[in-house]
Each structure stands twice: as C-alpha cells, then as structure tokens.
Amino acid sequence: MNLATGGKAVVDATGSLNIYTIGPSLDEPDDPDAWRRLVLSDVLARHLVKSGAQVKVAVGLADLDDRTLSSARAAGLSRADYVAGVVQRITKRAQSLRLLPETIFEPASASVPKALDICRKLLGKGQAYEKLRSVYFDVRRDKRYGNMHLMDMDKLSVGKTVDLDDYVKDNPLDFTLLKRATLQDLKLGDVIETEWGNVRPSWFVQIAVAGLSALGRVDVLVAGEDHQFPHLENLRVVWSAAGVEPKAWLADRKLAREEGVTLDLDTLISQTGGNADSQTGGAGGLRLWLLSAAYRKPLSASTQSLSMWARNWHKVQETACGLRLALGAGGGKDVPEDVAQAVFDLKAGLAAALEDDLSLHRYWPKLFTFVKLVNGWLSAGNFPGVAASLCLQQLEAADAVLGILDLSQMPVACDCLPADVRALVEEREAARKAKDFAASDSLREKLSGCGFRVEDTAQGPRVYSL
C-alpha cells in the first residue's frame, strides 16, 4: 500500500485496523470522485477483513462548513434538517454501492466539544493563537510540518494569487482551527459559543474530529488528490495533538472528465447498468467502473469507457449466472485439471493484485481470461457440476472483496420457480419446439407480466426474476 509520504507502507493485518475516508462534501453528496475513494477504501477494508484483521471503517462528513451552510440556506432548510437529509441520501448510496454495512458515516457536528478540547490543547501548547476571534494553527511551531513529501515548504509561492492583506493570520501558511462566525451564522444559530467568541470549526478540525469520534484511532487515511496539500498536513497536526498518528496515508486521483458527459451518479448507474430490465444491476457496474483503473491514475469518464465497463460487468455477471445454472449438472466427481488451473490462476491473480498496492487493474485481465474459459466450457456443454461449483465458489470469493456481482439478478433454477410460472416456461418451450413463435412471444410477455424474464440458451431457457 502506498504511503503519501513516499514509499510503501506494509500494514499488519493481524491486529485491528481503522480506516478513515474523507467523505463527499455535503453540498455535493454524489461527487463521483468521493465515491471512487469510498469504494476503494471499501475494497481495502473487505480485503483486510478477509485477511483476518479486525477492521473499523468510517467516513468523515464536514457538516459545519460554509458549503454545507450555504446549501442548506439555498434549500431553505435548517442546517440540521439539511444534513439529516443528505446523510440519509449518502447512506442509501453506500448501500447501493455495497459498502460494508458497518461503515460509519460520521458528521463533525456530533463532536464539537472534542474539537474545542483539541483547540484548547493546541493553544495551551502555544502551537495555536487567537486573532480577531478566530483561532489559527501556527505552522512554524510544528517541526514536521511539510515533511510529507507533498510539497516543498520553502518553495511555496505564497500569496501568488491572493492579496495577503485580506488575512489576519500571522503567517499566510497558518491554517484556521476555529473561524469566527458571520452575522448570518449567528442569526441562524449556526455557531458555537466559546471563550474565543462565536465560531465554527474549520474543515480540518471537523474532519479530524469526526474521525476520532467514529474510530478513536485512525490507522489508514484515504483521501483524494486535491486533499494532498495542505489538508493532509493539517489533519496530521490536529490528530497529533490528540495523540493519533496514522500509519498510512493514501490519495487517489480524480476522474478524467470528458466534456458533455454527465457525472451524476444516477445517470452513471443507468449508463453502466446492464440491460434495460434490470432495476438494480447498474450499481455493480458503477462499482466495477470506479475500481477499473489504478487508483493513482485518473479514471476515464468518457462515454466509451463507461459503456466498455458496463459490458465488462455484464460479461462477468452472465458467467456467474451460467455457472449457477450449471451447478446441478452431473458429469463425474472430479474437477478437470484445466478447470482447477483456471480457478487457481484467478485466485492467485486477485491475491497478488490486492497485496501489491490494491492494483485491481491488474486483476481484470485475469478475470476476463477466466470468464472466457468458463464461457467456452459452458457453451461446449457437459461441464461437470462439481467444476461449475468450484468456479462459482471462486468467483463469489473474489466478489466478497470486489462487491460487483448482483446476486439478486441471478437466474432462477427451474425447480425453484413458482408452479404457475414454471408451467408458463414449459408451455413456451413446447411452443418453441413446435415453431409456434407467436405463442412463444406472447408467453414471454406473460412471463414478464409475472415478473420474470426469459433468455433462451443452448442449455434451455434461463429465467430471471425482474
């Protein structure tokens, strides 16, 4: 795993590990860049869980910042109401993107006293100062500030684009811990009364403190490209005041946006969403796409790229469906050697990719090779049930980490169908055999009315519930 400080960090997966991710800004809860890193950290968490670690995952939400406040005001809601709505939306999204259900979404507003404690501590140590009713951190009082290899502090071009006279900081690099509230904040009650006046905690303090509240200790921080400087340094400083020192910092890149492509998540879901009948299939496709490229490289959001991954998702899903239906097949007790080899390669490929800096992009070719082999065997017929079972098992084991398959969209085995539906399917097969295609098509319609979709394959009809 890569450390933002330069090299690789080896994370010990035998103990307990807390993973903390910077969540989307509450004025833009659907930000695909944020969801890319949430899905990445989810894969990391699932992988560590599988390796035997005790993992806690939390996502920090800054709900006291200017962006949230102005969004709430634009929506005509109180801050609390607005935040409650957005957090609910984020939780729902997390569910649809299959983040681990135990993922904690922690709003900063729940930890205001803790924020104030940390500020008092920093002031007490002389690392922070108050000026005109705001509290700032003095970066010159932290020897390590700027050591994260993110930025050469001596070469920063400070004040290049901003008039320094606008600030009351002692040093333009100093960052805000507590910001004095505006008159409007005061009117709307969006302030915290303190010994320094009416303030709001800065984004850094909010994110830092939400992490502490949710996890107690942060071991791995997952941030975005644009958080690298100064945000990571600032978080480090605040956490360090609370005695917390993350072991690894990782930052993913942003999307490479193409003009004219809508990056609204719901649109993306429908674009990566498999067939039109599928109501929920798109989330898996979206998740696959979000994981498709190396996290330290930009993710292409072009239409072509999106449809490519939609097809890829479909392919994997279809193979899982095919395997599921082949489970019942006979064909001996032994798994053919080439099948065992393919299963082994798939397993080894995933392990290698995950161990080496979560490089899932190197796993996909292995997965596609596997899918192609399996499809070949399936369409050749007489694929032994034990072999199908082994393949499906491995595919599902991989999916425990990847979370891309849609198990609710699996075909239903004939003997599991309701009797009336089963009768319709059989009737349709008979019609097809008799080449009565008008009857066959109308039965397809009828089945769709009952909530089932039929696909014909060489091995017989495949029935999906809608």
Place this chain on the structure above:
RNA sequence: GGCGGCAUAGCCAAGUGGUAAGGCAGAGGUCUGCAAAACCUCCAUCCUCCGGUUCAAAUCCGGAUGCCGCCUCCA
C-alpha cells in the same frame, strides 16, 4: 511564476533494461425463429518528439511539446 504527476492503437489500459497483457469498438466466421449472449480468427515492427547511455530502452538520463493536480479562500 514555482512544485509534482502523466503522455502506449479509434477508445480505455498493463507493462521500470531483453524485444508490446487485457478489454471496448471494428472486420470475418460458428451458433441462432425472435431477443440476448457466447465461442473462434484478425486488428501497434512499435510506445508524443529530439538527443544521449547501453550489446540491448516504451522502460534509464537530458531537452522540447502537450495535458492534469497543487501552490489561495471555502477547508
């Protein structure tokens, strides 16, 4: 202006010294009532450009060009 990153086919993309993975799109074929798939074959003598190091470079070094992020509030 400074710092950092990236540049591989129509598109996405792997590949850090030994002669270009994989996918999408495209072409041809098999299968096919429809629909949806699947399978087989083909598709970069070359990795932005110019120099250099080396027996050997997409890979290392120098330079050029282009794109992206940060250097400032929000945070």
